[in-house]
Amino acid sequence: MTDARPIRRLLGLILSAWLAACGPGTGGTGTGPGSAGAQAPYDPSLVAPAPVLGEWVADGIRVTLTASAVDVQERCRQVRYEGPWALDGEGRVTLDASSRDTAVTSGTTGVPAAEPAAVRLLLHWQGERLAVSAVDAVGRAVIPPRELERAAAFSAAPAVCPG
Secondary structure: OOOOHHHHHHHHHHHHHHHHOOOOOOOOOOOOOOOOOOOOOOOOOOOOOHHHOEEEEEOOEEEEEEOOEEEEEEOOEEEEEEOOOOOOOOOEEEEEEEEEEOOEOOOOOOOEOOOOEEEEEEEEEOOOEEEEEEEOOOOOEEEEEEEEEEOOOOOOOOOOOOO
């Protein structure tokens, strides 16, 4: 009788390699060509700790953290990440997010001046403070490093962007 285990292993390797080459939405792992890029590592046993969730503010900037999204509004710029995320053991996370200019083009109302761009969003929770920054693909600061505090119940929104 022939041992089928080597054939099963070979078929398993072939299937794994084939699925890894598929992009997101095609039944694969989402790691192949056309994938959206690296996201923050996600382990289903890890979730964003409850004390960090909510709103954080500093002069001209507001960060809203939920278990499934991070939204940063800084005057004329919005940076957004959607998806699960968690802090590492040092209270840090790096997320691949999108950034858009919320200023309006002259002569129009409510039309964004620029299309969304990919950015790397960095958060560092230090108990009573949250540090946030964002950089573009070449490392330029989109949002320079800022330290925020938990928002008061009815804190004011960041200043309105000039139109």
